[in-house]
Amino acid sequence: MKSYSPAKKLSRTAARNALLLNQLATPGLGSIAARHWLAGLGQLAVFLAGFCIFAVWAFQQFNLALALWSGADPAPAGNGHPGVLGFSLAAIAWLWSLGTSLQILREAKTDNAAVPPPVLAANPSWQKNGEVISRRFEFVDFPAALNFVNGVARLAEQAQHHPDIDIRWNKVTLALTTHDAGGLTDKDYSLALACDELYLRQQAATR
Numbered sequence: 001m002k003s004y005s006p007a008k009k010l011s012r013t014a015a016r017n018a019l020l021l022n023q024l025a026t027p028g029l030g031s032i033a034a035r036h037w038l039a040g041l042g043q044l045a046v047f048l049a050g051f052c053i054f055a056v057w058a059f060q061q062f063n064l065a066l067a068l069w070s071g072a073d074p075a076p077a078g079n080g081h082p083g084v085l086g087f088s089l090a091a092i093a094w095l096w097s098l099g100t101s102l103q104i105l106r107e108a109k110t111d112n113a114a115v116p117p118p119v120l121a122a123n124p125s126w127q128k129n130g131e132v133i134s135r136r137f138e139f140v141d142f143p144a145a146l147n148f149v150n151g152v153a154r155l156a157e158q159a160q161h162h163p164d165i166d167i168r169w170n171k172v173t174l175a176l177t178t179h180d181a182g183g184l185t186d187k188d189y190s191l192a193l194a195c196d197e198l199y200l201r202q203q204a205a206t207r
Contacts, residue, residue: 012182015108019101027090027097034104043097050089057083108181126192131183133192134175137199140206145172151198159194161187 014034021030028044061083126135139145149165149172156162164175174195176188 011180012105012108013180015101015105018104022097022101023094027093031097031100031104034100036100036104039096039100043093043100046096047090047093050086050091050093052086053082053089054086057086123196128184132175132177133184133188134173135192135195136171136173137195139170139172139202142169144202144206145170148172148199148202151202152195155191155194155198159187159191161191163191163195 018030018034021033022028022043023030026044027047028040028042031040031043034040126133137145137148139148145167149167152163152165152172152174161176161178166173166175174192176192177183178185178187
């Protein structure tokens with residue numbers, strides 16, 4: 001069994017969910033959800049072992065307190081400190097899962113930092129500002145600009161990825177980013193290229 005399956009990249013939202021599962025629910029569950037199988041199973045096993053030991057110790061302490069309250073002779077207490085052992089194991093699992101959660105967040109940030117295709121990188125019409133790329137397209141008149149926007153809408157629906165659109169008479173500005181991933185991804189560059197091709201086709205048709 002592989003400890004990590006890279007077949008499908010995690011979004012930053014999924015990575016944050018894994019962190020919340022690990023740190024606020026049960027250590028190991030978030031790691032398993034993020035496909036860090038061996039680490040997640042190990043964290044879950046250590047946490048459950050610690051929890052069971054602590055639960056048995058707590059039950060013994062409850063019986064001891066009950067016996068003292070009722071005046072009966074309490075059963076002899078066991079040697080060692082199982083409560084401390086159980087708590088320590090749970091804490092180890094929590095810290096281990098925290099390390100894995102931070103690793104998952106780093107991987108998601110790196111994986112989603114898409115590299116712009118050479119064609120787009122060489123096109124000075126597209127400007128990158130932080131985690132957004134944008135371009136202004138110019139047309140002969142307002143109807144031509146709207147025709148382009150309608151074509152962009154069809155492309156966006158097909159890709160299930162929608163740009164911000166600003167229309168100023170014969171000028172249309174498109175801005176692209178992937179909000180779920182917290183930055184630019186291949187979706188943005190692919191849609192940008194498709195919009196470039198649409199623009200070239202429309203310009204050629206009006207000549």
